[in-house]
Amino acid sequence: MTYKIIRSAFNVLLDSELPDQDREKILSIVTKNPEVKACHHLRTRTSGHEEFIQGHIVFDANLNIEDAQKIVNIIEKDLSNLYPKAEFLFKAETSKTLKDCRHAPHPS
C-alpha cells in the first residue's frame, strides 16, 4: 500500500515525452514552412504541469541565421496556439552551421 503511494507520487515527478501524435503534429507545423529543410533532435517533455518542446530546425544555407531565427519565432508562435503552456527551445541551423551542431551523428 505504502509502496503504491510512493510509486505514483514518483511517476508524477518523472519527466515523460508527449505522445507520438503530438510529436507528429509538432513536426508537421515546424516543417510546413518552405524554408525549413529538416527538423531533428525533437524532444518533448512534460514535467508536472510544465511542458517543454525543443529541437533543431535546419534551414536552407542561403538563408541568413537572423532570418532563420525570425521563422523560428513564427513557428514557436504557431505551436504556442496548440501548446499554450509549453516552453519552446528551438535552435535555428543552416547547413553552414550544421557542423557546429553538438549532437552526433547528424541525421540530416
Ligand SMILES: [Zn+2]
Ligand atoms: Zn542540430
